[in-house]
Amino acid sequence: MTDLYLASGSPRRRELLGHTGVTFERISAEIDETPLDNEPPHDYVRRLAAAKAEAGWAVMLAQGLAPRPVLAADTTVALGNVILGKPADAVDATRMLKLLSGTTHDVLTGVGLRTSAGVDVVVSASRVTFMALSDAQIARYVESGEPMDKAGAYGIQGLGGLFVADLAGSFTGVVGLPLHDTALLLGRHGLGHLAG
Ligand SMILES: Cc1cn([C@H]2C[C@H](O)[C@@H](COP(=O)(O)OP(=O)(O)OP(=O)(O)O)O2)c(=O)[nH]c1=O
Numbered sequence: 009m010t011d012l013y014l015a016s017g018s019p020r021r022r023e024l025l026g027h028t029g030v031t032f033e034r035i036s037a038e039i040d041e042t043p044l045d046n047e048p049p050h051d052y053v054r055r056l057a058a059a060k061a062e063a064g065w066a067v068m069l070a071q072g073l074a075p076r077p078v079l080a081a082d083t084t085v086a087l088g089n090v091i092l093g094k095p096a097d098a099v100d101a102t103r104m105l106k107l108l109s110g111t112t113h114d115v116l117t118g119v120g121l122r123t124s125a126g127v128d129v130v131v132s133a134s135r136v137t138f139m140a141l142s143d144a145q146i147a148r149y150v151e152s153g154e155p156m157d158k159a160g161a162y163g164i165q166g167l168g169g170l171f172v173a174d175l176a177g178s179f180t181g182v183v184g185l186p187l188h189d190t191a192l193l194l195g196r197h198g199l200g201h202l203a204g
Pocket residue numbers: 015016017018020021060081082083084085094115157158159160162163164165168182183184
C-alpha cells in the first residue's frame with residue numbers, strides 16, 4: 009500500500025524521498041512563495057513547507073483521493089536575512105551569484121508532513137562557503153542554464169558544486185530534501201526505515 013503523497017514537482021525530492029523507505033505518489037500543490045515583509049528566512053521556509061503540505065492535503069480532499077499523509081519541502085538560500093529564491097532570469101541569477109561569491113551563506117530546507125493530526129515541520133540548516141567567482145566564471149555558469157530552477161541560482165549537486173569550498177550541514181538538505189531529518193520526521197509518524 010502507498011504510504012503517502014509527495015506534494016512536489018521536484019525530481020530531486022522524488023529521488024531522495026525514495027531512499028527513506030516509503031512508497032508514495034506525487035500530488036500537485038501550488039502556493040504563493042512571496043516572503044512576508046521582513047520575514048526571517050527560518051520562519052519563511054517553515055511557513056512554506058507547512059503551506060505546501062497543507063495545499064497538497066487540500067488537493068487530496070478536493071480530488072477525493074484515498075487519505076494519506078502529505079509530505080512537502082521548501083529550500084531557500086539566505087545571506088544573513090536576505091532571502092534568495094529561484095532567479096527570475098539570467099540577470100537575476102548573475103546578481104545572486106555575485107552576492108554569494110567569496111562568502112558563506114545558509115541553505116535552509118523545511119520539510120512538512122501533514123497528517124490528520126495537523127502539520128509537523130522540521131528545518132535543516134546548512135552553511136555553504138563559495139570561492140570568489142570571476143565575472144567570466146559566473147557568466148559561463150549562468151550560460152549553462154543550471155541556476156534557473158534553483159534557490160540561490162546554483163546546484164551543489166551539479167556544476168555549482170565546483171564553487172563550494174566548504175559545507176557544514178546536510179548535503180541532501182542543500183539539494184532539497186534532508187535525508188536524515190526527513191527520515192526522523194517520517195519515523196515519528198511510523199513511516200519509513202527509521203520508524204519504530
Ligand atoms: C541551493 C540548491 C537548491 N536546489 C533546488 C532545490 C529546490 O528544488 C529548489 C528550490 O525551490 P523550492 O521552491 O524549494 O522547490 P521547487 O519549486 O523546485 O519544487 P516543489 O514543487 O517541491 O515546490 O532549488 C538544488 O537543487 N541544489 C542546490 O544546491
